[in-house]
Amino acid sequence: MEQVLNRFLKYVVVDTESDTDTGLTPSTPGQMAFAESLAEELRSIGLEDVSLDKNGYVMATVPATIDEEVPVIGFVAHMDTSPDFSGRNVKPRVIENYAGGNVVLNEEQDIVLKTDDFPEIEKYIHQDLVVTDGTTLLGADDKAGVAEIVTAAEYLVNHPEIKHGKIRIGFTPDEEIGAGADHFDVEKFGAEFAYTLDGSEIGELEYENFNAAGAQVTVNGRMVHPGYAKNKMRNSIRIANQIMTMLPRHETPEHTDGYEGFYHLMSFNGDVEKTEMVYIIRDFKRDRFEDRKREMQHLINKINAEYGAGTAAVEINDQYYNMREKVEPVMHVVDFAKQAMEEVGVKPIVKPIRGGTDGSRLSYMGLPCPNIFAGGHNFHGRFEFVPVQSMQKAVEVILKISELVAKKH
Numbered sequence: 001m002e003q004v005l006n007r008f009l010k011y012v013v014v015d016t017e018s019d020t021d022t023g024l025t026p027s028t029p030g031q032m033a034f035a036e037s038l039a040e041e042l043r044s045i046g047l048e049d050v051s052l053d054k055n056g057y058v059m060a061t062v063p064a065t066i067d068e069e070v071p072v073i074g075f076v077a078h079m080d081t082s083p084d085f086s087g088r089n090v091k092p093r094v095i096e097n098y099a100g101g102n103v104v105l106n107e108e109q110d111i112v113l114k115t116d117d118f119p120e121i122e123k124y125i126h127q128d129l130v131v132t133d134g135t136t137l138l139g140a141d142d143k144a145g146v147a148e149i150v151t152a153a154e155y156l157v158n159h160p161e162i163k164h165g166k167i168r169i170g171f172t173p174d175e176e177i178g179a180g181a182d183h184f185d186v187e188k189f190g191a192e193f194a195y196t197l198d199g200s201e202i203g204e205l206e207y208e209n210f211n212a213a214g215a216q217v218t219v220n221g222r223m224v225h226p227g228y229a230k231n232k233m234r235n236s237i238r239i240a241n242q243i244m245t246m247l248p249r250h251e252t253p254e255h256t257d258g259y260e261g262f263y264h265l266m267s268f269n270g271d272v273e274k275t276e277m278v279y280i281i282r283d284f285k286r287d288r289f290e291d292r293k294r295e296m297q298h299l300i301n302k303i304n305a306e307y308g309a310g311t312a313a314v315e316i317n318d319q320y321y322n323m324r325e326k327v328e329p330v331m332h333v334v335d336f337a338k339q340a341m342e343e344v345g346v347k348p349i350v351k352p353i354r355g356g357t358d359g360s361r362l363s364y365m366g367l368p369c370p371n372i373f374a375g376g377h378n379f380h381g382r383f384e385f386v387p388v389q390s391m392q393k394a395v396e397v398i399l400k401i402s403e404l405v406a407k408k409h
Helices: 002-012 029-044 119-124 140-158 236-246 286-307 324-330 332-343 358-364 388-408
Strands: 048-052 058-062 073-078 093-095 103-106 111-113 129-131 167-172 193-199 204-206 211-220 262-270 274-283 312-320 371-373 385-387
Touching: 002 129, 002 140, 002 388, 029 048, 029 058, 029 140, 029 167, 058 140, 073 140, 073 358, 073 388, 103 129, 140 167, 140 193, 140 385, 140 388, 193 204, 193 332, 193 358, 193 388, 204 332, 211 236, 211 286, 236 262, 236 274, 236 286, 274 286, 286 312, 312 358, 324 332, 324 358, 332 388, 371 388, 385 388
Parallel strands: 073 167, 073 193, 193 371
Antiparallel strands: 048 058, 058 167, 093 129, 103 111, 129 385, 204 371, 211 274, 211 312, 262 274
């Protein structure tokens, strides 16, 4: 199981940060380079049907070790890292036998992972942690998942005494920018159901996620010399700020958890003449999700009633939906994962994903796909870390699911 760490350390130094602005798939060349190296690695460890398509999707097969007809299952992870924080020149460091307390990530720049800010780190005293040097993210989201799947696949190839059916593995680009499933060929993948390895702390098991939409708000103003502006100037920045304050103050990410939804202002750019804001809208319940979208449009209508037609506009586009609707009819898929965790000594933590995964979209494409922990914490930032023992347990869970599916059929 040491190989999962070695793979992870090798993978995270490859820059696979995705980019919303290129319009390409994959959106950055580093992702295709990583995909090419992954495909070659999968061939070298004995997997079959290894493929890499023009969009950077990697697929491969772990051949069955039994003759009985059992469902083909899949394991999926994404190769890209978030554009929210730099993924270039990642310098991972392994802290062996973490003793507790603060962790100095970068002494020169005085960057410290503090237990007051991130108390969850002390759950892992006496374990080995992989951390950053404080200047980049780590990339456990989701290269931990990639490393875990590849390590489990290699183990199965080298241990044919483990009885399992045909297993498909897949690696996707651009999940972090919401495009991970855009070109995923479900028919080619050929699995009856699958699991994404894209969760956080050890034990996480998730089969419901946000309904999600993006909203682009544009406010049009009118510039007039400020000394002569009375009843003439229309300051788009001030009007945009009015829209912000009209939204519920505490329905934001920093004030919500559990099943609570939110409006999240992602960016704000403007001057007197024109201001643009980008929001994301999230909720677990479909009816509340639709209400939130209607409320956003209602506020724009109120602004136009006050300042004149065409002052403000909003374009709202759905991004993904709650996978629960597609997974509940096949809850045995979740049960396999839950039993597998219990049998390898991991306590299942069944909880909603306050976000989305490739699995949420794949579930609506005909591939039910709940999400399993990959082990990391504090994704998308300099304080990201992953316990090595959590990655090792994720490998064990993959192996056990593969066995259980064969036994149950």
